[in-house]
Amino acid sequence: MKINRNAYKKLLEWKDSKHRKPLLLRGARQVGKTTLVRQFAKEFVNYIELTLEKEADRQLFEKTDEIRELLSSIYLLKQVLPGNSPTLLFIDEIQESPKAIQLLRYFYEEKPDLFVIAAGSLLEFALKQVPSFPVGRIEYLTLHPINFDEFLGVLNPGAREVLYRIPIPEYAHHILLKLFHEYAITGGMPEVISNYAEDKNIATLTVIYKGLWQSYKDDAKKYARNNTERKVIRHVIETAPGLKLKTRLLH
Secondary structure, three states: OOOOOOHHHHHHHHHHOOOOOOEEEEOOOOOOHHHHHHHHHHHOOEEEEEEOOOHHHHHHHHOOOOHHHHHHHHHHHHOOOOOOOOEEEEEEOHHHOHHHHHHHHHHHHHOOOOEEEEEEOOHHHHHOOOOOOOOOOOEEEEOOOOOHHHHHHHHOHHHHHHHOOOOOOHHHHHHHHHHHHHHHHHOOOHHHHHHHHHHOOHHHHHHHHHHHHHHHHHHHHHHOOOHHHHHHHHHHHHHHHHHHHHHHHHO
16 A cells, blocks of 8 residues: 655655755664665656665665766666666665665766665664765655554545645544544554555554564664674663653553
């Protein structure tokens, strides 16, 4: 199911800007960064996607510092013919390659006609390994989980229109409160919202959230500097939901 994200408008503004720079799309895992860019790719004649969790894609950046040589390698690997048509290059999971982050500046300096978007999560850890960060040569956009406005766009577009009326009509107040209650229960992860929109079954969402929770715990292995940090991070992730509930009960 397609979810219309408000950030799409920001991407269109970036595309039309005369002073466009490579865009670094930030956000937690599973908030919809990759899906958003793939939808946005339909605005272009040509689209190239690299996923730096894949060894072959990551190695492209390790072999050269020359942008034109890098692009030639990318075109060859992805079987794309370079031309004058608008082309979007999407570098996903860029946190896996500090070298790729460092090279973003050269796309701006040497290939300004190429539209470049990079996306990643937990970038703070990767940036510590970048000796020369491209300050002033890239733009940033942070994608958050789905907000209530976007949730209504999926579940009840009519209610979304009413939401922005001041004052909100009395007949719509109860409906909006009910929908907000559903939003608060389901949360803002796109996969969860898509599943809920199809069958309205809260019970089926548990499996999805357990998978997300496990992926966050697994990330601790990648970014903790030592075993002690890894254990602390995993402990925080595992106990945080219970502590929040306990705090609510105490108050």
